Amino acid sequence: MERFAQLLDRLIYTRSRNDKIALVAAYLRDTPDPDRGWALAALTSGLDFPAVKASTIRDVVATRVDPLLYSLSRDFVGDTAETASLIWPRLPTGEPPPTVSEAVEIMAGMSRSTVMAQLARLLDRLEPDGRFALLKLATGAMRIGLSGRLARTAFAQAFGLDVEQVEEHWHGLRPPYADLFAWATSPEGAAPAIDPLAFKPFMLAHPLEEAQLDLAEFAVEWKWDGIRIQLVGDGNVTRLFSRGGEEISGAFPEIAAAYPIRAVMDGELLVRGDVQGGEAASFNALQQRLGRKKVTGAMMADYPAFVRLYDLLVEEDEDLRSLPWTERRARLERAVAQLPPERFDLSQIIAAQDWATLVQLREDARSQAYEGLMFKRRESAYMAGRKVGHWYKWKRQPLTADCVLMYAQRGSGKRSSYYSDYTFGCWTAPPEQGGELLPVGKAYFGFTDEELKWLDGFIRRHTANRFGPVREVEKTLVLEVAFDSIHLSRRHKSGLAMRFPRIARIRSDKPAEEANLIVDLMALVS
């Protein structure tokens, strides 16, 4: 448990993705089975111990600590598990600290009547950092920003494997992943059997940069503005996975229920509307359904979801991924016929005669709320990851707005001495009529190193206020901000949120009073 506690602690203080991967990889390499498997599960999906409720920790602490001292401490620390780990008055047990697997075993065996005594006894065997790790493990709330994808990347790095290979084997396996580690640690060892009807790593597209493609070799489709999903059905249960490999079935029960077939398909999740070819709504409407674990009947009725399919990876028990796109496409067109049309349709192929037509289609993409165009090489197999030369995406032109720099925050790692995260705003009304600035977005890329130095210097010379790592800046500098789209958001005071904002240009030539108004941005909401 101490080694795991140390890993957890270091992950908390590490901001760089590569450093996080290296830490997890080192842990996986150096820790014996089955501890590393349990740790991996805890860091990603979280383990569930039904006997440990949210209130259990407070109740256990109350058996040894004065309630007022606890609540004063909890208010100061801000996190229950951390408060408990620090305040716990340890009674020596003479027992060594538990390993991760021993702790998992004990916690899995706890019942409502034994949890208080057993948790207390585990806490007594640990130092503060170990207690913190144990309590985070017990409540399944690690909250350290470790995605499944990052964990699998770390796993691959630890054992010198290709991450796509790991993705291939990962799904369908259960903690503590004994087969997976056995395979990874002995190169000659047999790979765990791949369940054909399990999640498959996505094939990804490269951005198209200037070059023109030969339309005889590439098929063209719209790039739909929804979310990419994979449907995995085994005839009984159907699961939906996001691009990161996270399961999102719970948010779209009507889709899973309408997919009774044994097949793995790739497509775009959308909600009904009247753009994107007249059938789908904008991304903005889909937002209403995202990020919710449970959905209501009203939501399903107001924002009916459907999937626009574009690839077939597995049919029955046959893996089709090595076939050329043309063959997969033909089989997909046949397979769609088995599915209810109100929930599933096909992403149509755009029959373009020449490149000029496509240039025009891309120009018009925004008015129809398409995200752009997709190019797929007709002869390509379905390959995991982003392989050069097979799939390209050609996004619509970004939108831009002139915004005023309002706040700046220091970056992390190599940027920790630079103000590199910018919050910018637009006017509620023309400033001469008493308008004020409200933040409309945040960006931390898009600028060159030279521009970063210049911005950093500007911010230091024009600081109006300091709040810890954040500086409020005199509202004089205009930034031209590019963004892919903008939508309504209740989380922001301006009521707006940008997708993929970046700093396109520094407009030191432009007076702040001439920056855009909030209403200008409202008009761009799609």
Place this chain on the structure above:
Amino acid sequence: MSSAPGWLRPERHGIYLPGTDCWIDPSIPVARALVTHGHSDHARGGHGHVIATGPTLSIMALRYGEQPSADRIDYGDTIELGDGTNATFLPAGHVLGSAQILLERQGERVVVTGDYKRRPDPTCAPFEPVACDVLITEATFGLPVFVHPPIGQELDKLLAALAERPDRCVLVGAYALGKAQRIIAELRARGFSDTIYLHGAMERMCALYEAHGVPLGPLALVADATLDDLRGRIVICPPSALSDRWTRRLPDPLQAFASGWMRVRQRGVQRGIELPLVISDHADWEELTGTIVELAPQETWITHGREDALVHWCGWSASPNCSIV
């Protein structure tokens, strides 16, 4: 506060002894000031007359210029303040020259701890417990979540981080008075003999410690070093310089911060700290409560810090009258 002596009282700007017109650690300029130690929330410039230990007077001279009038008082020595009141300065174990002040008048004994800690520190004399009727204690870390780990454990983390990154440096944010020198001295005590590099703001305070007999080993200024000199080195700077532009002259510094507040993870994460070092020169919860139990005063007054929890603890643990001043 039934038995509170009438001859001293807490005021907004410090503890005042009306009969003698003396103040303890006043935050505004006064005619006569008794100063427990050199930290700026205790020692201010501009007093008419200062009574403090030799090192504290040196620190004040460094920060505010030579005091116009001062009494230098050694640990264990007593000075008459007038009105039948005597003051004795005793080691507080906080930083070089730090003192508790024992006040005696007509058989009543009051101890003002100033800032203190009970752990060993190679840069200053250890805290000396003194029985008293009234204890006026600090409570900076007056919450039971603050139990400082042994300093050795934290320095092991620092040295491990250093060994892991031979191309980078570890930049340790530490208060220029006390914390920085304690870390250096503790590293030396563990046999660490490499040159330690300093931010310019640390230089004179380190020299002052050495002049008072605290050897700190080989030190050099970052300003005099090249980027390559600093690879694999420990660099110490004031906390405010941690993410300053100054750090751009360092080889990819790993940001460490030595402070008791680092016990709470979010405190470090919010500041972008990568290596928190829980090292404090203040008493932790166990030291605060243990000292009250050990000295068994009839009354405890709590000055600066987080007093609610300690006041509650006093009542709950059947310790003597306890109040916030």
